[in-house]
Amino acid sequence: MEITDLTPAERRVLQAFPKGEAVDLREDPDDDPALGASWGPERTVRAEVLRAMLVDVPSRDGEIAGLKLWGARITGVLDLKYGTVECPVRLRACHFEKTPDLYGAQIRALVLTDSVLPGLTAGTLRVDIVLRLTCCRVTGPVRLAGAQVGGAIFLNRAHLGPGDGGPDLDEPALSLNHATVGTDVWAPSLVVHGETRLNGTTVGGQVNLDDATLHRPGGTALHAENIVVATDLRAMRLRAEGRINLTGAAVPGQLNLAYARLSNPEGLALRASSCVVGELWLRSAAPIEGTVNLRRAQLDLLHISPEVWPERVLVDGLTYGRLDPHLPAEQRLPLLERETGGYLPFGYEQLTCAYRAAGDEAAARTVQFAKLRRHRRTLPWYARAWGHLQDVTVGYGFRPMRAAGWLAALLLTGALAFAIKHPPALKPGEAPEFNPLFYTLDLLLPIIGFGQETAYAPQGAYQWLAYLLIIGGWVLATTIAAGVSRSLSRQ
Known part of the structure; x- marks a missing residue:
């Protein structure tokens, strides 16, 4: 393509790019990018033009180049595979006709806020500063496996997946597994229809899923095995339909599921076996629908009320230093009867230790008494x-x-x-x-x-x-x- 073969909209973008100036093609600030397929030539920019600018066009002397574009209909595939882009790329409220291919690319910063995309292919992407997908609507898979982001990833209020009534995806709606994030994964009010995959990811700050909705009934809604979070994994008021898998997770601060609603009636609703967590909070959460597996987990604090536990639990090998709220032993003991492995003395010993650590020796004796009574049922008649x-x-x-x-x-x-x-x-x-x-x-x-x-x-x-x-x-x-x-x- 000749660089002179440009439409008026593309020419505006080309002239603004070397100086990092913004080009706003919107007719109204409230334009809905979901309707971008109907936008005319005056708002259409070819992906190949953007690629040529990002890869080939140098900045002017004394200026900092950058692509800053609002309200464009981007046709064709934005193909930056294995490319190196030395400037920030900001494509806000844009409508992408086809899935951008950024596999293996290196970019200073990538901002797609408020944009509508059929998908995003960006495995092993390297972003020096920030990756922002705030309020994006992506109907296809977002592939970010192995990505390296020096700053934060923003997914707040994004909608990923086909949505209600759409066809199920053959792969996770969000793949962020084995990624490295320098600071935070910031995703309050994220909505995902399909699997969210974070297993093996390392986050230097916190993961925030407050008020998020993860929808994959009968399957895995959140797959975060062996995730390593430097501070907290927050998911207050989370709504999850499907399995939450946190096996082997390392969260030294809070794993906060307060006020959450977890539902997977036919299988595991929450699996956090073999994880190491500072504080696991299920304060005021709705009764969990499905099985909970906390086997071999290590917690400093477990905050959960008895009514939150489901009928089937797996807690053999679970260790915790403190159990909140502090309740009479009679209200905690029924949980140990729900262990599907039968009589397991470790659960009684752990509950005894928690009461003794709290200075409640009477409750500790009650637990030991219940343990011996439960053990008696496993003995021969004499x-x-x-x-x-x-x-x-x-x-x-x-x-x-x-x-x-x-x-x-x-x-x-x-x-x-x-x-x-x-x-x-x-x-x-x-x-x-x-x-x-x-x-x-x-x-x-x-x-x-x-x-x-x-x-x-x-x-x-x-x-x-x-x-x-x-x-x-x-x-x-x-x-x-x-x-x-x-x-x-x-x-």
């Missing part, structure tokens, strides 16, 4: 019988006052019975004076002796009562000893 006996008598050592109550009841029963009818002495002339209280204590306490048991021999029904007191004393002594031993081992 072990379950012994467990039931320990439960009823001393609550596995966590309810010591029960033992005192049983001892008092047995002592009162025996003392009254033997006071009514004294047992005969074995040696009448040598036996000490009979005392029903201390005789009953002699029967109940297997170690301490008051000389009563060896001097008197009950008969008939009273003999069976004596046997019952002896057996009861041994059972109570054994269970108390087991409880004391367990308490000392905890200390």
Whole structure:
């Protein structure tokens, strides 16, 4: 193409480019780029003209060149594949007829704010300063896998994918996997119809998905395995239909899903297994629809109310230093019954540690008590019988006052019975004076002796009562000893 073969609109752009001046082809600031296919020649710029300017036209002496264009209909393919563009490219509120191809290109800055595109191919793109897709509407895939951006990526209020009623894409609507971003991925109110892929991406600042909508029912809405974020991953008020996969993510600050609504009823709604996160917030989130997998995750703080958990959870190996809000143990324990792997003692131990760290020893004992009761259901019948006996008598050592109550009841029963009818002495002339209280204590306490048991021999029904007191004393002594031993081992 001859550089002289230009339309009036292209000539304006060519004249403004060396000085970095703006060219605004809009008839009205509120022009909708979605209607750009109907714009006439006065607003049409060929992509090949833009390519020629960006690659071949030098800046004027003392000026900083730059492409700054508003409201243009860009025809043809803007092909900058493997090219190097030394100036910023700003194409705002433009309508692209075909998908730009920026694969492997190097650009100072790329701004496509408010533009409408059928797609964007920019894998391994290198942008020195900023990549801005604010308020863009892209019906096809945005391919940014392996991109390197020195500053931030802006996707706030962008709409990606075919939208409601459109055909499903054969690939992710947004591919930003294995990318490197110097500061932030800023995407509040982002709307994506299709998969958003961020796995293996490194972000030097934060990822902001506040008020975003990720729509891929039955599939993966957000695929961010092994993402590394230097500060926070915010997704407050996120609406996600489909799986959120954060396996292996490293977020030293907050993973904030407060007020979020996560839904994938037929599968995993949230998978954050093996991730390392400072604080996981699900404060005031809607009840999660689908399974949650937090196995082997490491959290400093987990903020979630019991009603947010779904019916199926996977929490084996989950560790956390603090659990908020602080609630009675009875409200936290049902979660451990939902673990699909059956009885897993680690969950009870972790919950116990959290309550002890908060200084709530009573709640910690309640959790341990529940753990032993849950474990009992996995034992053979004879072990379950012994467990039931320990439960009823001393609550596995966590309810010591029960033992005192049983001892008092047995002592009162025996003392009254033997006071009514004294047992005969074995040696009448040598036996000490009979005392029903201390005789009953002699029967109940297997170690301490008051000389009563060896001097008197009950008969008939009273003999069976004596046997019952002896057996009861041994059972109570054994269970108390087991409880004391367990308490000392905890200390």
